[in-house]
Amino acid sequence: MEQLLQQAINGISLGSIYALIALGYTMVYGIIKLINFAHSDVYMLGAYFGYVCMTSFKLDFLPSLLISMILCTLTGVIVEKVAYKPLRNATRIAVLITAIGVSLFIEYVTMAIAGANVRSYPPQKGLFAQSVNLGNINITMQQIIIVSITIILMVLLQFIVKKTRIGKAMRAVSIDSDAAELMGINVNTTISFTFALGSALAGAAGIMVGIYYNSINPLMGMLPGLKAFVAAVFGGIGIIPGAMIGGYFIGIVEVLVSGYSNSMYRDGVVFAILILVLILKPAGLLGKNTREKV
Amino acid sequence: MRIMKKLLSIILTVIIAAAIFAGCGAETAGPNEIGIGINYELSGEVASYGQASVSGIELAIEEINAAGGINGKLIKPFKYDNKSDKSQATTLTKKLMTQHKVSIVLGPATSGAFKATIPEATKNKVVVASGSTTAEGVTSDENGVKEFAFRICFSDLYQGTAMANYALKNMSATKAVIIMDNSSDYGKGLAENFKKTFEAGGGTIVATEAFVGGDTDFNAILTKIKGQEFDVIFIPGYYNEAGLIIKQARELGINSAILGADGFGAPELVELAGKSALNNVFFSSHFSVLDKNPAVSDFIANYNAKYGKDPDQFAALGYDLVYFVADAIKRAGSTDPVAIKDALAATKDFPGITGTFSIDENHDPVKDVIVVGFKDGEHATSERVEQ
Numbered sequence: 001m002e003q004l005l006q007q008a009i010n011g012i013s014l015g016s017i018y019a020l021i022a023l024g025y026t027m028v029y030g031i032i033k034l035i036n037f038a039h040s041d042v043y044m045l046g047a048y049f050g051y052v053c054m055t056s057f058k059l060d061f062l063p064s065l066l067i068s069m070i071l072c073t074l075t076g077v078i079v080e081k082v083a084y085k086p087l088r089n090a091t092r093i094a095v096l097i098t099a100i101g102v103s104l105f106i107e108y109v110t111m112a113i114a115g116a117n118v119r120s121y122p123p124q125k126g127l128f129a130q131s132v133n134l135g136n137i138n139i140t141m142q143q144i145i146i147v148s149i150t151i152i153l154m155v156l157l158q159f160i161v162k163k164t165r166i167g168k169a170m171r172a173v174s175i176d177s178d179a180a181e182l183m184g185i186n187v188n189t190t191i192s193f194t195f196a197l198g199s200a201l202a203g204a205a206g207i208m209v210g211i212y213y214n215s216i217n218p219l220m221g222m223l224p225g226l227k228a229f230v231a232a233v234f235g236g237i238g239i240i241p242g243a244m245i246g247g248y249f250i251g252i253v254e255v256l257v258s259g260y261s262n263s264m265y266r267d268g269v270v271f272a273i274l275i276l277v278l279i280l281k282p283a284g285l286l287g288k289n290t291r292e293k294v
Numbered sequence: 295m296r297i298m299k300k301l302l303s304i305i306l307t308v309i310i311a312a313a314i315f316a317g318c319g320a321e322t323a324g325p326n327e328i329g330i331g332i333n334y335e336l337s338g339e340v341a342s343y344g345q346a347s348v349s350g351i352e353l354a355i356e357e358i359n360a361a362g363g364i365n366g367k368l369i370k371p372f373k374y375d376n377k378s379d380k381s382q383a384t385t386l387t388k389k390l391m392t393q394h395k396v397s398i399v400l401g402p403a404t405s406g407a408f409k410a411t412i413p414e415a416t417k418n419k420v421v422v423a424s425g426s427t428t429a430e431g432v433t434s435d436e437n438g439v440k441e442f443a444f445r446i447c448f449s450d451l452y453q454g455t456a457m458a459n460y461a462l463k464n465m466s467a468t469k470a471v472i473i474m475d476n477s478s479d480y481g482k483g484l485a486e487n488f489k490k491t492f493e494a495g496g497g498t499i500v501a502t503e504a505f506v507g508g509d510t511d512f513n514a515i516l517t518k519i520k521g522q523e524f525d526v527i528f529i530p531g532y533y534n535e536a537g538l539i540i541k542q543a544r545e546l547g548i549n550s551a552i553l554g555a556d557g558f559g560a561p562e563l564v565e566l567a568g569k570s571a572l573n574n575v576f577f578s579s580h581f582s583v584l585d586k587n588p589a590v591s592d593f594i595a596n597y598n599a600k601y602g603k604d605p606d607q608f609a610a611l612g613y614d615l616v617y618f619v620a621d622a623i624k625r626a627g628s629t630d631p632v633a634i635k636d637a638l639a640a641t642k643d644f645p646g647i648t649g650t651f652s653i654d655e656n657h658d659p660v661k662d663v664i665v666v667g668f669k670d671g672e673h674a675t676s677e678r679v680e681q
Contacts, residue, residue, distance in 0.1 A: 003521050006546075010513040118534050120565040131545065138547050213510040215538055215566055223508070258514035264476060264504050266514075 040225020
């Protein structure tokens with residue numbers, strides 16, 4: 001029982017990271033039907049921005065988190081303006097290939113600047129180095145911080161999407177961008193804003209992973225990015241609460257497979273779930289089966 | 295005009311031919327000298343290995359020549375840079391053997407390049423010997439031992455056996471957990487050897503967990519083993535993942551001893567794991583500057599005097615390599631390459647600074663392993679474990 005609780009805590013921490021990344025995938029897909037492969041590299045950049053803030057400028061966690069989120073937001077918006085906007089009316093496959101190109105571009109430019117070797121965050125002091133013991137269950141402060149920041153960011157996101165004008169515009173564009181434009185919504189601004197939001201969340205995930213695992217490298221986004229994508233598809237791509245549920249689900253499944261079965265099956269099980277979901281419920285857990293109108 | 299062109303081409307041909315033939319008149323060792331070829335990676339991607347090895351080699355040659363040489367003959371080194379390139383290494387081995395007519399060739403430092411030079415050694419019947427080629431099957435393969443190849447470092451997998459013995463004998467451990475890197479031959483081979491020796495010595499492997507290179511989250515497998523009873527954790531893997539496993543294990547409150555192999559021997563391990571997590575952690579190594587052996591302290595002092603820094607394991611192995619060869623030449627009483635080969639193969643209990651060793655039938659050394667222990671992130675202890 002104790003072990004199960006401990007594993008659940010491990011799973012929720014891991015799931016928070018997947019959920020934050022998955023939100024970016026799902027929002028962008030919801031609004032322009034693009035799987036933005038460069039998203040996982042924005043997450044990687046977030047980790048590197050945080051690293052620079054903490055080592056070169058000796059900033060604390062919170063300022064580093066904010067700066068990292070702002071820089072990631074800028075990166076996301078620039079990527080959208082430079083790489084995707086000119087292709088707005090191109091075929092979807094062309095944009096998809098561009099996304100893969102941008103992803104590789106970011107990875108290898110980072111590698112050229114920062115080097116391919118693994119870097120570690122500076123040792124954490126004070127609050128971050130502590131942990132709480134409840135009997136035999138051990139919760140590190142880092143885990144608590146990851147989960148709380150994730151929840152705060154999700155609540156904030158829900159508020160923006162549901163209660164603000166720009167959120168309303170996002171929802172309108174995702175339902176029908178032509179109709180939205182006719183209603184006077186600036187579609188380009190809305191799309192940029194969506195990229196900005198998603199990238200900020202990915203940046204937050206990046207710096208939190210840097211602190212939690214203490215190890216970052218230019219290709220660190222690949223596997224978590226793929227799994228977050230699985231999480232987004234699992235929950236129903238384009239649906240924001242779906243991405244959150246999917247992220248936590250994948251995180252917990254991974255930990256339970258490693259913890260109670262063979263750890264080598266972990267990644268296999270995650271992708272098997274993706275295949276099963278696609279067969280049984282192609283629109284995802286929260287997705288509605290909509291028929292394509294001809 | 296046409297005649298000019300012809301003339302020019304003839305001149306060019308002559309120059310090129312002269313350049314080629316000039317190589318044939320290469321310098322050889324004199325009658326009172328012993329020619330030794332040095333073929334190392336002095337530039338290119340693994341230059342740091344080659345440079346450190348050659349520093350150790352040159353220090354040893356200097357010492358031997360200052361003491362009057364071997365059987366009254368001074369060592370004459372012929373040094374070349376193979377630029378960390380396999381084909382360059384092979385060409386240089388050939389050049390050293392056929393043109394400089396050396397009695398033995400030392401190097402290259404890396405397994406791949408060293409292996410590439412072995413056919414040339416066999417063809418010319420001159421030994422190639424290296425101090426740092428740790429891959430499996432360098433000096434022997436399924437067709438048997440390679441007659442003209444020797445090494446004086448233990449292989450990667452040998453350390454699995456050594457650490458199992460360390461756990462059994464020095465730590466009196468009876469129960470062990472293995473967390474292995476399942477994506478490298480290094481990790482799998484080490485785990486296999488550890489398990490074999492540990493179980494043969496009466497120990498039990500309580501659990502075997504696996505990960506793949508690049509993983510960062512080990513909390514799940516660590517939580518799983520936390521509930522079990524064991525004395526040591528053996529982590530056959532490289533520092534990238536091992537550092538994170540150590541960090542996360544200590545965070546989860548697993549304080550038992552952690553053992554590893556030379557994959558732990560990088561400064562990055564300390565950065566990844568954090569200084570406070572690195573207590574009660576031990577790994578096997580070829581050489582340690584903490585070694586209390588008097589021969590080792592002399593070597594460290596002399597190395598420092600010549601180069602102004604502490605030697606690393608490559609320098610120590612390079613240094614041992616020269617003395618190992620010198621010992622064989624002395625016993626052979628000749629500079630004939632085949633006689634040297636026979637003497638090398640017959641080496642028994644050679645007292646090197648990286649441990650006392652004998653050469654086995656596969657031309658591998660049977661030698662002590664040095665186990666280095668961490669205290670608060672620093673190398674604090676070093677013990678020799680006899681095999």
